[in-house]
Amino acid sequence: MSHRAGFVSIIGKPNAGKSTLMNALVGEKMSIITPKAQTTRHRILGIVNEEDYQIVFSDTPGIIKPHYALQETMMHQVSGSLVDADMVLLVTDINEKYDESDVMDKLKGSTAPLVVIINKIDKSDEETVKQKIAYWEETLKPTAVFAISALLNHNVQAIMNLVLDSLPEHPPYYEKDFLTDRNDRFFASEIIREKIFKIYEKEIPYSTEVIITAFIEDPKIYRISAEIIVERDSQKNILIGTGGEMLKKVGTYARKDMEEFFQRKVFLEMFVKVIPDWRSKKNYLKKFGYED
Ligand SMILES: Nc1nc2c(ncn2[C@@H]2O[C@H](COP(=O)(O)OP(=O)(O)OP(=O)(O)O)[C@@H](O)[C@H]2O)c(=O)[nH]1
Numbered sequence: 001m002s003h004r005a006g007f008v009s010i011i012g013k014p015n016a017g018k019s020t021l022m023n024a025l026v027g028e029k030m031s032i033i034t035p036k037a038q039t040t041r042h043r044i045l046g047i048v049n050e051e052d053y054q055i056v057f058s059d060t061p062g063i064i065k066p067h068y069a070l071q072e073t074m075m076h077q078v079s080g081s082l083v084d085a086d087m088v089l090l091v092t093d094i095n096e097k098y099d100e101s102d103v104m105d106k107l108k109g110s111t112a113p114l115v116v117i118i119n120k121i122d123k124s125d126e127e128t129v130k131q132k133i134a135y136w137e138e139t140l141k142p143t144a145v146f147a148i149s150a151l152l153n154h155n156v157q158a159i160m161n162l163v164l165d166s167l168p169e170h171p172p173y174y175e176k177d178f179l180t181d182r183n184d185r186f187f188a189s190e191i192i193r194e195k196i197f198k199i200y201e202k203e204i205p206y207s208t209e210v211i212i213t214a215f216i217e218d219p220k221i222y223r224i225s226a227e228i229i230v231e232r233d234s235q236k237n238i239l240i241g242t243g244g245e246m247l248k249k250v251g252t253y254a255r256k257d258m259e260e261f262f263q264r265k266v267f268l269e270m271f272v273k274v275i276p277d278w279r280s281k282k283n284y285l286k287k288f289g290y291e292d
Pocket of ligand 1: 012013014015016017018019020021060061119120121122123148149150151152
């Protein structure tokens with residue numbers, strides 16, 4: 001029996017709904033989703049396996065003009081995901097302005113068929129949807145344009161059908177029981193990071209990195225230790241909160257999500273550590289896995 005396989009790269013501006021779409025396509029909560037921009041820092045693969053095909057979706061960080069070293073490595077990951085793509089899904093937010101010039105720049109290097117996704121139509125009206133479809137057809141001359149709501153899973157199947165129709169004949173790229181290229185440690189740290197993005201304001205989430213320092217898999221319980229890295233003492237104080245109250249909240253929510261994700265009881269301990277300006281230091285970025 002013939003087998004088809006390919007890479008589908010999901011790109012777009014921060015907050016357009018890339019992670020939500022990937023999760024809807026893959027059907028698992030793989031990429032963390034929060035209302036704040038730039039949540040996704042790494043390229044993450046989500047793999048859909050069936051007997052006769054394998055689709056490798058890759059969710060990427062939102063496209064921006066980089067201001068510090070961490071953002072530079074994030075942008076390299078976007079370019080990397082375009083190189084081997086068999087199809088590119090450009091996700092746009094229907095309620096955002098038309099300026100997508102940095103996105104267009106990134107696309108210049110790509111020869112894969114381009115599909116424009118107009119997302120969040122649940123927050124719009126028919127007339128605007130029509131205008132946006134016309135705008136994207138005219139501007140990018142894509143292979144197709146879809147108007148969807150990733151959040152409500154509206155019209156997501158139509159994208160899936162097109163992806164399936166276009167998938168080239170190829171043996172599987174990954175083992176058929178592989179769902180992602182990331183391990184349990186990665187998801188544990190992403191779950192903690194998601195809670196930090198949800199609970200804290202302003203610069204705290206962007207100044208934070210989460211390192212899993214221990215992950216012990218006992219048959220009945222996972223024992224997980226994490227270090228939360230911030231850039232300054234003042235951030236450490238905010239993160240911990242009066243009497244440790246805020247950090248406790250992070251821990252409680254994160255543990256609940258981990259228990260659901262891993263289908264195990266979880267014991268979670270967290271420590272906060274200051275590394276001044278880690279986001280601008282190449283050696284720390286490398287250590288934290290941001291190397292290209
Ligand atoms: N109303 C509505 N909200 C959506 C939809 N899709 C995503 N969102 C919301 O938009 C926000 C951003 O979604 P994400 O999926 O994290 O966006 P992203 O493009 O991956 O963001 P970055 O990681 O910052 O690049 C979240 O609050 C989502 O719930 C949609 O179809 N409709």
